[in-house]
Amino acid sequence: MIDPVHAPRGWTRADIEADPSWAVAVPPEALADFEAGLARAQASGRGPFALSRSDFAFGPAARRVLADAVEATQSGRGFVLLRGFPVERWGVEASRLLFWGLGLHLGVPRPQGRASQFMSDVRDAGGVYRSTAGRGYNTRSALDFHADGSDLVGLMCLQTARAGGESLIASSVAAHNTMLAERPDLVRELYGLFTFSRQGEQAAEEPPYYTASVFGRKDGVFACRHIRNHVQSAQTSFPEVPRLSSAQREALDLLDAILARPSHCFRMHLARGDVQLVNNHTVLHSRTDYEDFDEPQRKRHLLRLWLSLAEAPALPDAWAQAYKDTAARAVRGGFRGQQITPEIEAFEHRLAAEHGLAMRIYADREDAPA
Template sequence: MSAADPKFQTFDLPPEITGPSAWYGPDMIQDQSWCQHFTAADVAEIEAATQAVLTDPGVNLAALTADDFPLPQLAPRLRQVRKEVLDGRGFALLRGLPVERWSRRQAAIAFLGLGSHFGRARPQNARGHVLGHVIDMGLSSDDPNVRIYQTHERQTFHTDSSDIVGLLCLQTAKAGGHSALVSSVTIFNEMRRRRPNLLALLFEPIETDRRGEVPPGEKPYFTIPTYSWHAGLLSAIYQRQYIESARRFSDVPPLTAAQREAYDLFDALANDESLNFQMTLKRGDVQLVHNHTLLHDRTAFEDWREPERRRHLLRLWLAPEDARPLPPAFAQRYGSVTPGGRGGVTVEGMQLTVPYDPV
């Protein structure tokens, strides 16, 4: 099929994108300036702010703000990191929180406090949890109401439903469970060079399964293009398994042969080691990822038998007030496109909560 075929070339594609967001994995392996270490002074400041929140009954943990968690010395560095995540390469790793000496509650508050310097925490499920637990719950993604982070399976490359996703590693797996990143901007560039006819299909709306977490008045799936070009910016939203599982609904048509070819190429590029790279999260690591310009993945893992040693990460979905503009279609999934108040899962009667343990 020719790239000039009018059936596929439905509009003028955006131009090839240059700049720090269009990176290749091997280059990131060589240049690890994205990894920073907390100093002893940083940790002392974080612990002091955590203790202040622990002893203040008036603080609303589910709506914790940077004012509630002052970090006078560290905050300027965090602002630089946030700018790099939102406007630069799209990710960062902050290493060295002493989670081994903290209680679960201390770790949760410290993470919520750090996250408040990047954006407002958004609910991650229908129960209103603004603090998520990424742990194997003994479930399977074969269940259409299970989300893959609740299993030990590979997640495959995808985006989360927020501007920024943050992870804090509490415990590592016995084997596997590595984090992988790839630039959705680079995938766009590569598809534009190789198969622009297929790339054009990814700018058309596609149904994606909500996996049982349906806002009032909405369908059990949302319909947003994988790629959107808005206000001169390229933004992506993607989860292949959920695109496939949305076909279970009677009003959702099967993928066409051309759509399947386009998504297969997209996946092949995401999985290409010349584009992506892996990092291993250690205990006390905080990873921050910009969902609009990156896809992230987690490899399958083997866990420890002892419950206290099981792989366990805390997760935040964050909405910065200085986030990029998003097209109106994103409101289907984000609830709103207003920076600082968008993203997450919202259902009728939800109350925001901070669970310290997986539930």
């Protein structure tokens, strides 16, 4: 018997429209703190992997904004939009540095793909989403609702599209409960294991695919990890992977259909200078397709961070292969990729210590569940 998830984190579109507290105009005193921190980091002359929170040393108003944002993502509805960073005045490189500092304050950044990049440039680089090595961030395609591979995903918007490219989010908690009311038999399928492709981005010691459940609970806390593009890719790429049963397919179809319902799906426009923070375990995201401006410097451009958070709960045991470590207060998640250097490993260990997180993730260089 599967129980509904009782948590304030479940919401419908009507809930979000009735309470716009998710959109936060960053107050002037906090912006001044952020800007002073940016200047300190610039003056330090350190590269990204040599920086610490103390190099930015954001003042109290900025720290309060960040603490409230963490609270909103972990105990509230799972997402927040911080508005008004002066990215146009700062320019791309200073904005990138500030966003990095914001990430270092919030948690431990995680690598995001084959190149082991810790900050992805989300823009159209000609990628093909529906391909065996496809990822969403380097295309201009509409994306399925999915979770990224970390506790928290942050986006900073530098340039918007000429048309489209709107951000879509939906509560996986609410989708779970709706599905449970309609088809409890199919909900049960999503607590079982699926095989996900690593999209060709695995590290040398990692197998090219792994298993994980879509829904899970740990100590009574619900979490969802839905990346259908990678499940589909595993079916196409690896003949030895078990074929999806008709019930599994039906369950994924119904979850996708519920997430896309106007009652569940909330659409938001990211403006220049907006920072969106989303809890991947309780909120799934997507975006509409888009059309770019012709001028290269005006093309849609977002920066993306993946973060491990000290405040995030323990994750389902069935996610051990995906997250490498599912304990609370541990560095976990990310796609290690192929270009982690000793400097980067030292950075990860240092940041983990600064945030009081255990760092066991690469301990044995194997993909086996911990």
